[in-house]
Amino acid sequence: MEMNTTHQASGPVIRTAGLTRHFTRNKQTIEAVRGLDLEVAAGELVAFLGPNGAGKSTTLRMLTTLIAPTAGSATVAGHDVVRDRAAVRRSIGYVGQGNAAGHQYRGRDEIMCQARAHGLSRRDARTRTEELLEAFDLTEHADRPVAQLSGGQRRRLDVAIGLVQEPPILFLDEPSTGLDPQNRVNLQEQVRRLNAELGTTIVLTTHYLEEADALAGRVIVIDHGQVIADDRADALKSALGDLVAMDFASADAARAAATRADRIEGAQVTVTGSHVAVRAAFGRDAAPTLVADLAAAGTPVTRIEVVGPTLDDVFLDLTGRSLRETSTTPSASTEGAAA
Numbered sequence: 001m002e003m004n005t006t007h008q009a010s011g012p013v014i015r016t017a018g019l020t021r022h023f024t025r026n027k028q029t030i031e032a033v034r035g036l037d038l039e040v041a042a043g044e045l046v047a048f049l050g051p052n053g054a055g056k057s058t059t060l061r062m063l064t065t066l067i068a069p070t071a072g073s074a075t076v077a078g079h080d081v082v083r084d085r086a087a088v089r090r091s092i093g094y095v096g097q098g099n100a101a102g103h104q105y106r107g108r109d110e111i112m113c114q115a116r117a118h119g120l121s122r123r124d125a126r127t128r129t130e131e132l133l134e135a136f137d138l139t140e141h142a143d144r145p146v147a148q149l150s151g152g153q154r155r156r157l158d159v160a161i162g163l164v165q166e167p168p169i170l171f172l173d174e175p176s177t178g179l180d181p182q183n184r185v186n187l188q189e190q191v192r193r194l195n196a197e198l199g200t201t202i203v204l205t206t207h208y209l210e211e212a213d214a215l216a217g218r219v220i221v222i223d224h225g226q227v228i229a230d231d232r233a234d235a236l237k238s239a240l241g242d243l244v245a246m247d248f249a250s251a252d253a254a255r256a257a258a259t260r261a262d263r264i265e266g267a268q269v270t271v272t273g274s275h276v277a278v279r280a281a282f283g284r285d286a287a288p289t290l291v292a293d294l295a296a297a298g299t300p301v302t303r304i305e306v307v308g309p310t311l312d313d314v315f316l317d318l319t320g321r322s323l324r325e326t327s328t329t330p331s332a333s334t335e336g337a338a339a
């Protein structure tokens, strides 16, 4: 994809203050988003990570003016999402969760149509369309009616359509759900390039830990409508530290080892029978000395494993629940479903 303009990077382009949204269902109030205070600077690539129902889509729908907040406020590109909806919409691109593309048209026509609607000449629109078809591996499917495409192919088309006008701020709601791993990687590459080469501010939602990690920008972890962590993925993980998991010949040996492991600065030590788990910021570096000390003390380790932290560990540490378990994992792929 050719990208030759750069959006200016300066100051926050998204600002929310106490942003809140309630829904009423069966006379019960659902607090989907609870008092979000957020700033996103121009040129940032931000992932909202959280389980199903955490409030990610609702937040995006408020920021894109599709629904109004119950309380609090938000500005996008300097415009209020309630008072200046049209101005917000002019500054953003949005790819929602559903399939936006019409069904009787061919994929190529859908993209062309969007490009023309955004003011590109016929020639530029054609070039842009071919670039996007190529980038999303859709060229060979471009002449089939959208209705005949698989779920994954349609999802790729949705995202391609969202990228047509190269907006300065782009919102993507679970862009890679339903894509197979290879197309997920393709998509992530497109997202990264758009951010790096054009300086596009990108906010996306995901419940794929790997995706939030791979995009490596800022990760905002959301649970029950609130931000529970907000930092770079590597910072979130290193704050938690490595896990050093050790087995011993007996529970007594494990208890003795735990006392020693407790001396490692900032270590969190848990003993379960003859198993000891140590979570520590530099656990990987501390492990060899610990193993040698334990052997010298007559309580040798029988098995040891050092595991670097994942974003799931971060979520588990913050909420006591695993994100993998709380999210319904989408069926492996919808690729090829109707192909």
Ligand SMILES: Nc1ncnc2c1ncn2[C@@H]1O[C@H](COP(=O)(O)OP(=O)(O)OP(=O)(O)O)[C@@H](O)[C@H]1O
Binding pocket: 023, 024, 025, 030, 031, 032, 050, 051, 052, 053, 054, 055, 056, 057, 058, 059, 207
């Ligand atoms: N239109 C609506 N009417 C009633 N409840 C809603 C509505 N939209 C969302 N909710 C509820 O608000 C909460 C947050 O939903 P939201 O879709 O924002 O979560 P999410 O983090 O985007 O999850 P997912 O990954 O499943 O999209 C959920 O409990 C959901 O059921």
